[in-house]
Amino acid sequence: MGFLQNFCSIFPLDKETLERCQPFSCGDVDLDDFFLHDTENYSHQMLGKSYCYCLNGDPSVIVCAFTLANSSMDIRHLPGSRRKKVTALIPREKQLSSYPAVLVCRIGVNMAFRKKGIGSEMLDFIKSLAVQPDNWSSCRFLTVDAYNNERTRRYYQINGFKDLFSTEEQEKEYIGFPPEKELKTRLMYYDLMLLSDKM
Numbered sequence: 001m002g003f004l005q006n007f008c009s010i011f012p013l014d015k016e017t018l019e020r021c022q023p024f025s026c027g028d029v030d031l032d033d034f035f036l037h038d039t040e041n042y043s044h045q046m047l048g049k050s051y052c053y054c055l056n057g058d059p060s061v062i063v064c065a066f067t068l069a070n071s072s073m074d075i076r077h078l079p080g081s082r083r084k085k086v087t088a089l090i091p092r093e094k095q096l097s098s099y100p101a102v103l104v105c106r107i108g109v110n111m112a113f114r115k116k117g118i119g120s121e122m123l124d125f126i127k128s129l130a131v132q133p134d135n136w137s138s139c140r141f142l143t144v145d146a147y148n149n150e151r152t153r154r155y156y157q158i159n160g161f162k163d164l165f166s167t168e169e170q171e172k173e174y175i176g177f178p179p180e181k182e183l184k185t186r187l188m189y190y191d192l193m194l195l196s197d198k199m
């Protein structure tokens, strides 16, 4: 049983929640700014829904927050060998050029609660949401544009995410990014079939 499940409750990250809570910081200025100022508008524009977990003992404390959106994972431009790897668990006759996905748009853990497994528990929760049997639509992958630094990439890797492209060069070519520029994020994915007993 994790910390979120035992000691926290989940809320929409909306105006009401933000007014009740102390300012949240995950230590990343852009993410903090998004969670504090943009979630309501983002949701209103139907671009992504944001949620947060607050402490049961003190509901003014936001422990972590995330934003999700429907998405798709386009694999048309992946090199053949890479495409095979990404679709390894999909029967040949069901293979497509793009797959339904849920995009983890934003995710952050309150600086005071880091390195306690909360980020991983939050990803487990997101995975479980994506495969709930009563969802009205289906998705096969979780995707994320992960910050391109060792710590963030390791966080996703230990939670089962893989790089969509094997190299930064391939990824730059695919997204039309100048080869000499530094890639700020890397596309990563998680195959939700890994959770299924249909495997």
Ligand SMILES: CC(C)(COP(=O)(O)OP(=O)(O)OC[C@H]1O[C@@H](n2cnc3c(N)ncnc32)[C@H](O)[C@@H]1OP(=O)(O)O)[C@@H](O)C(=O)NCCC(=O)NCCS
Binding pocket: 026, 027, 028, 031, 107, 108, 109, 110, 113, 114, 115, 116, 117, 118, 119, 120, 121, 145, 146, 147, 151, 152, 154, 155, 158
């Ligand atoms: C990335 C982020 C969400 C990870 O959250 P977290 O709660 O610290 O994640 P976890 O605790 O599950 O795992 C992180 C590390 O803690 C370790 N850990 C997990 N449980 C632990 C425990 N009980 N005790 C000690 N360490 C633990 C993990 O092994 C992992 O180790 P590593 O640093 O060697 O990889 C968080 O650091 C964050 O909000 N960062 C800023 C925002 C950001 O970068 N978001 C991602 C954008 S793409």
